Amino acid sequence: QVQLVESGGGLVQPGGSLRLSCAASGFRFSNYAMSWYRQAPGKERELVAGITSTGGSTNYADSVKGRFTISRDNAKNTVYLQMNSLKPEDTAVYYCNSLLTKRSGYWGQGTQVTVSS
16 A cells, blocks of 8 residues: 655754655655655645656755755665755645656645744
């Protein structure tokens, strides 16, 4: 059974850092690119970062480029998002997904990130 479990969110002050984790199961994790998305209240879910199946290439939304880093550990079936220099506009629920599981309509519970003083 497909499962994506996001963790690591919390309340942080502007300029602070958080590291999010996403533990995947139920599919061949190492065969698929993975992405992080976020959704703020009243807004559409948006793509934040992506990483290829081997971790050899990454891409980022312009809004987070230079501040966020996506990585993965295929031996642990886990993808990470290191978030530095956080801004209030980064406040959102953060989700991970693969194209395979996203196209089937599956989303995990997400993890809340709140950036506020």
